[in-house]
Amino acid sequence: MKRLYWTQPDVCETDVEVVTVGENQVTTDPILFHPEEGGQPADQGFVGDAVVKEVRVVEGRIVLTLDRPLVDGRYIARLDRERRLHTATQHTAQHVLSGIAAAQFGLETVGVHIGLEGCTVDFDKKVEWDVAEELERRAIRVVMLDLPVETTFNEQEMPARGRRGEGVPPVLTESDEEKNKGRMPSPREVLRLVKIGEVDTSACCGAHVASTGRIGVIRVFDLETRKQGTRVSFLAGARALERSQVETAVLRELRKLAGCATADLPALFQKGQERVKELGKELERIWSLRLADLAKAAEVVPVGASSVSVYVGELPRELMSVLAGMMAEAANGAGVVVSEVNIAISSRTLDAGGLLKKIQNAVGGKGGGSPKSANGRLDRPVTADELGDILRRE
Numbered sequence: 001m002k003r004l005y006w007t008q009p010d011v012c013e014t015d016v017e018v019v020t021v022g023e024n025q026v027t028t029d030p031i032l033f034h035p036e037e038g039g040q041p042a043d044q045g046f047v048g049d050a051v052v053k054e055v056r057v058v059e060g061r062i063v064l065t066l067d068r069p070l071v072d073g074r075y076i077a078r079l080d081r082e083r084r085l086h087t088a089t090q091h092t093a094q095h096v097l098s099g100i101a102a103a104q105f106g107l108e109t110v111g112v113h114i115g116l117e118g119c120t121v122d123f124d125k126k127v128e129w130d131v132a133e134e135l136e137r138r139a140i141r142v143v144m145l146d147l148p149v150e151t152t153f154n155e156q157e158m159p160a161r162g163r164r165g166e167g168v169p170p171v172l173t174e175s176d177e178e179k180n181k182g183r184m185p186s187p188r189e190v191l192r193l194v195k196i197g198e199v200d201t202s203a204c205c206g207a208h209v210a211s212t213g214r215i216g217v218i219r220v221f222d223l224e225t226r227k228q229g230t231r232v233s234f235l236a237g238a239r240a241l242e243r244s245q246v247e248t249a250v251l252r253e254l255r256k257l258a259g260c261a262t263a264d265l266p267a268l269f270q271k272g273q274e275r276v277k278e279l280g281k282e283l284e285r286i287w288s289l290r291l292a293d294l295a296k297a298a299e300v301v302p303v304g305a306s307s308v309s310v311y312v313g314e315l316p317r318e319l320m321s322v323l324a325g326m327m328a329e330a331a332n333g334a335g336v337v338v339s340e341v342n343i344a345i346s347s348r349t350l351d352a353g354g355l356l357k358k359i360q361n362a363v364g365g366k367g368g369g370s371p372k373s374a375n376g377r378l379d380r381p382v383t384a385d386e387l388g389d390i391l392r393r394e
């Protein structure tokens with residue numbers, strides 16, 4: 001059956017013959033809607049008044065799932081043009097990236113995902129940013145040359161970039177056909193080659209734009225190291241512009257906050273981080289000088305035959321256990337330190353874990369420990385008086 005998205009990718013509305021094949025499921029002739037296949041999401045739209053909810057390949061046929069049943073006959077089928085434009089643009093951009101990557105950087109494409117928000121192409125080797133940027137520069141040249149995206153069928157002597165991996169359909173290539181000799185090919189395994197000038201020739205069943213000039217722009221936004229190779233996040237066309245605008249706005253905002261040029265932002269940010277670290281250490285040093293006084297001044301609550309020293313107030317988290325230990329020693333019992341909702345307990349006589357549980361039973365929280373020390377968080381802040389009352393309870 002004739003697939004319009006292969007031969008006439010610009011057709012978004014046409015007259016089709018509808019045949020029912022299941023509950024709310026139909027096939028159409030010609031085929032206007034691209035199915036969910038090859039890492040490319042399915043088209044959406046209407047057949048007559050019926051909404052196309054799903055387009056899938058079922059036993060070699062392209063089956064539409066509609067929101068209502070249709071009587072067999074002729075209908076006008078209409079695509080969601082914006083959606084098709086998006087997926088076809090991204091998908092064609094991926095051909096350009098994969099073709100350049102294979103021919104000029106020895107990178108094989110092992111997976112593809114074309115999403116509505118973002119797209120990725122997985123390469124089999126490590127990709128550094130300098131290579132990714134060169135890939136972008138060479139891709140924009142291909143866009144500017146406005147090369148036609150050509151479709152040919154069953155020309156098996158043509159060398160094609162083989163594709164494998166997640167999201168890539170098992171379209172037969174020459175070598176695959178050798179391996180599969182004697183097996184009946186299903187209709188979807190008709191070899192279709194997509195050729196973009198000298199840039200890329202690959203076996204593909206997706207929907208493309210008619211020429212590379214239609215892609216507009218191709219941008220790489222992120223690189224992620226995978227178990228093997230690299231996942232490259234990219235966007236093309238209007239979405240690439242939108243994403244670039246968002247990132248430019250973030251830079252504008254950062255420049256305003258920092259009062260410096262874009263190029264100076266990384267150094268300034270790094271300097272800021274180092275300063276915060278230094279100040280944290282300095283604060284810890286100053287607090288540690290006060291710990292002995294805090295331990296002495298803490299309120300002591302009798303709990304059974306033991307004494308529990310209690311401190312509720314500001315203190316860096318790193319010093320809470322240290323102070324609790326000093327308080328336990330000074331009281332020759334236990335020390336309980338609460339700062340905001342963090343709690344640290346140290347004990348020489350009572351069970352520290354048991355004390356924490358007792359406090360958590362009253363105010364809620366998480367954490368635990370041993371008879372000698374315990375740490376955790378409370379569900380809400382407490383005062384020293386409230387903590388004393390809780391500890392005194394039987």
Ligand SMILES: [Zn+2]
Nearest residue numbers: 194204205206
């Ligand atoms: Zn393709």
